Amino acid sequence: MPDRSTIYLDWNATTPPHREVLAAMRQAAEHAWANPASVHGPGRRARAWLERAREAVAALVGLDARDVILTSGGTEANNLAIAHAFPPGVPGALVVSRLEHPSVCRAAEALAEQGIHVAWAEPGPSGRVSPEAVVDAVDRAARNAPVRLVVLQAVNHETGVLQPVGEVAAIVRGRGARLLVDAVQAVGRVPAAAWEGADLVTVAAHKLRGPKGIGALVTRPGVQVRPILRGGAQERGLRPGTQDPLAAAGFAVAAERALTTPSRYAELRELRDRLEEELVRLGRAVGREPVQNGTAERAPHVSNLSWPGWRGDELCAALDLEGVAVSSGSACTAGTAEPSPVLTAMVGPERASSAVRVSLGEDTHLEEVMEALQRWSRVLARGGPLS
Template sequence: MRIYLDWNATTPPLPEVLDAMRDAAARAWANPSSIHKDGRAARAVVEDARASVGALCGADARDVVFTSGGTEANNLALRSAFGPHAKAVKEASAVGEVPWLLTSRLEHPSVTRVAEALASEGRARVAWVRAKEDGTLDLEDLARAIAEAKGRVALVTVQAVNHETGVVQPFAEVASLARAAGARVHVDAVQAWGKIDLGVRAPDVCAIDPSDLGPWDTVSIAGHKIRGPKGIGALITRTGLRLEPVLLGGAQEKGLRPGTVDPLLAAAFGAAARRAQTSAASWASIAPRRDRLEAALLAIGRDARLGAPIVVGDPARRAPHVSTLAWPGWIGAELVAALDLEGVSVSSGAACSAGTVEPSPVLAAMLGEADAARGIRCSLGEDTTDAEIDEAIAAFRRVMTR
């Protein structure tokens, strides 16, 4: 029996997600951009999914742009804020300045690497806001950077939930500081939807003020993180916000994301989004199981020759299903390999960084370079059982004490 404790990397699709995909394959396989009957049937499936994603995110369906996933959504959000037609870019250029981007090394690579690219292209001045040892963005340092920019901040980015530590970021406070400075706010909520309460309002309530999306101007989501399919995600925008495409091609997705939308993926994404509207309570119930695993691993570490690990991130601020530990005397990737041989799947960082030899930038920002390569992330899910936790603990004990 294999024990899967890597739900932050991807989640197993729900039965209703697979059913939705099979149904769409049978009746809505045509090109949704075609105007004939077959195309209209496919288009109906896509638009139904768009409405479901909008309902989850508290947005009008018209403000949902389908992408290939969270990475593309983050790219679109960042690059749009520094496009030639962006208001902040025009204002900064008028006085011979470069607009500012404020972010941190806690962010996903699809944010940090785009920030680095924008800086190297001369399109943005990037200020890297300090990360605190508890795994949160330093709000005082953010306020300092905003003051230093003197009104030229084009964009502030922040995660809702960190992909490696599970720490819930103070995204509402970040948004408040950014908006007071007239800056756009992007929240990477890929790891948050359906797992924690993000405080979004229903679209019919938001219709009172369609410009109010919540504590962000753009927010990203990925299908496979909410028990949907891989290969599809979305960027949701505040009504009236202008985006600029990253890719060029056809007029799909209002010209913002060229390429044929797959009705099968859209149908499955919509089914997952509908389930995610009510799944936060289910994920909250995972916390006792996560805490039991963590307590047992700490005890094993105290008994082992190399010593006890440290819990990475403030335990009081974490999403309910994530535990990241830094193990003395172990390289994270080696411990992952040893546990894999024991039938337990965990990770040593973001799945998108697998195969690299560099330590985790997130853990380096929090703990320093020395401990950045020692992290192990266990992320549980709705299907994780007590028996699986027992077996995972036993596997850790075999590895750590042999």
């Protein structure tokens, strides 16, 4: 019988926690489980993990530990970062694109409902938001209100396309605005130049082989963040609520490891390219050659292909039955009937509805990729639901 063990090729959705991360969390569970706000010994032991996480995240993104706000993850960090620029009753404009993560796009839409002017930068079919498109959006927005914030992710979560953060940072700085960079899919995978020039950077631990439920917003010195929650004085009152020292322990170790993992991801480029070439060959053999989504420069581990004659979610389900774990879009929009907003903005709804994302990770090896291709070929040989 064929091996039915799952081959996990969905590292952009989440990463398997590393054994060193799990060991740190077990240690914290035994010795540092107290409330980090308590001043006694057990509380101080718990707080030590929070401060270690803060230092590790600061080193990872190249900013100061005093400006690291621990959050429940990337979504909260993005919301907190966006909210800071728009105090109630103060006019302002936001520039963003439809390629951003749902935690950014939904927050932008909510601000628009509150009267904040939102200008949407137009992405190209390559999956890249050009600096020229940002300039156009900033100019359009400035005719309505002062531009306070521009948002541009470092690496797209669905296509892996690298965005021109450095060029956009210079534009934003010259216009007197601030730049938020969602670096959730970038840290630990590509060099730090991918988010260089940002005023605010967001990170999520579970993309770094850390635990879910913890992330961070990191700001340049002098950026004043306003809380979106009210409560105690935790995180300098910017993110009230009792912190979890177990999650912080995992985040600390994951962030420390992530300083060295971009080199391992760089080695995945050849494997990703081979996988992509073989998938195109398999599709061509059955008369359904897939089309690549995201032709601009990409992170080395991500491939997104649209498959004629298939719905992306149905192809993912068929592959799951064969023991291959991939996705048809962002995990945060899974379960919806609508095609990916990111791919729809890039290439239209038809190609978006047939897209499948494959994302490799630091533990992915040639043998399992070749086995995944064999299983993929069995699915294609049976024909799609529209055949």
